[in-house]
Amino acid sequence: MLLLLPASRTIRIVNMTYQRYYFIYRVGVAIAKPYSTRPTLQKMAVASQQSVAKIKPRETLDDVDAANKISDSGVARLKEAVEGRLKADVGNSVDLAGSVVAESVKLGGKAVPLHNAVDPGELEWKEFGGAQLSSLPGHYLMLAKFRLTALVVLSSMGGYVMAPYPLEATTLIGLAVGTGLVSSAANAINQFLEAPFDAQMPRTRNRALVRGLLTPAHAVGFALGSSICGSCILWSFTNPATTALGIANLFLYTSAYTPLKRLTIANTWVGSVVGAIPPLMGWAACSGGSLEAGAWILAGVLYAWQFPHFNALSWNLRQEYSRAGYRMMAVTNPDLCRTTSLRYSIGMIGICLAAPMLDVTTWTFAFDSMPLNLYLTYLSWNFYKEADSRSSRKLFRFTLLHLPLLMLLMIISKKHHSSSSDASGAKEALVSISPISEGMPELKPVIQMESKLVS
CATH class of the missing domain: 1.10.357.140 (UbiA prenyltransferase)
Structure with a gap:
């Protein structure tokens, strides 16, 4: 039908249709925006950074030596515990491939992980890659x-x-x-x-x-x-x-x-x-x-x-x-x-x-x-x-x-309406119309068949 219209009018109709459906598309994008920004996860990251344990300066820290003696196995266990907690909090939707203990304080050349420290970049929402x-x-x-x-x-x-x-x-x-x-x-x-x-x-x-x-x-x-x-x-x-x-x-x-x-x-x-x-x-x-x-x-x-x-x-x-x-x-x-x-x-x-x-x-x-x-x-x-x-x-x-x-x-406790009463009512209806069939012989076979089905 568009081929029968002038080119200018056809272009105008197509452009108007495009603008209308593009507007609907933009509304959908506006609604979908929270899916890509994930403000809740970003707030979670900020809150976790604010709750980081504050480490005292070296000159006022009494247990520097104890902190320096943290073994590699202890850091590994702490890393696994933090990873498990993060997975539970964000529903396994966060990629934890990087180190969770990225934020740390250097004390005597050793890295001491800060509790609840999470890099906000790790909680950024990723583009949808397609569902399997x-x-x-x-x-x-x-x-x-x-x-x-x-x-x-x-x-x-x-x-x-x-x-x-x-x-x-x-x-x-x-x-x-x-x-x-x-x-x-x-x-x-x-x-x-x-x-x-x-x-x-x-x-x-x-x-x-x-x-x-x-x-x-x-x-x-x-x-x-x-x-x-x-x-x-x-x-x-x-x-x-x-x-x-x-x-x-x-x-x-x-x-x-x-x-x-x-x-x-x-x-x-x-x-x-x-x-x-x-x-x-x-x-x-x-x-x-x-x-x-x-x-x-x-x-x-x-x-x-x-x-x-x-x-x-x-x-x-x-x-x-x-x-x-x-x-x-x-x-x-x-x-x-x-x-x-x-x-x-x-x-x-x-x-x-x-x-x-x-x-x-x-x-x-x-x-x-x-x-x-x-x-x-x-x-x-x-x-x-x-x-x-x-x-x-x-x-x-x-x-x-x-x-x-x-x-x-x-x-x-459902009230079952008995079929016997329905059958008796059907028989009464057949009996009531049987005299009419006397003057119409062609109805007799039909009425006989119906009476057999009812009985």
């Missing part, structure tokens, strides 16, 4: 946040199993694979956007993008491919409603939750909505796109569970979140953090009681889930009163056990 093919699966698992993605997949499969409809293996597998790919894409985009801030927190500074194991463009390509493949699998093996829920959750996580983390504490509520959508996807995949009361009960369980879970986790990470600029409840409003955890723990009891009332489960689920929910409330109450690392840690660990046990009890 054999290491890509591990890097992709880090990008996808494998454990979080596994939880999302399991919650969607729980919604599929809980739906009172026939189960199909192909649909269930397609749901699991598609949901996993879409979740992996969302997590990869999240890490791409937050890599400069992840570098400032010990909990996240070993992620693939922070360490430079993958380029930002590679991560975006992985996210794009995963999102497209996951959406196509959901569309092919489930239905449009499930696919729409998956795509909406992808955009909600990357475009709403991720930026809100640095703006307002409302990000926790948005993140809880993100966590509540996977069981809706599973239910919709099994039901053909409809969402009955049981789907919303499951979504309510996942929504309420995330408040005691995440608030307890973030309580011991307040300093890290504050340093990185994340506005979490534990940082900006600690009282609300503790109150919200207790409030939704109590709300979990009401949600589980509503399940048998809405004919989703039997009443045994209400009694079986009560001890779990009461203990969750008890731990949340302790966290509310004491507000220390011990109470928050106990609450967080129990939430990891609480959710799978609660989902298992719900599946065991």
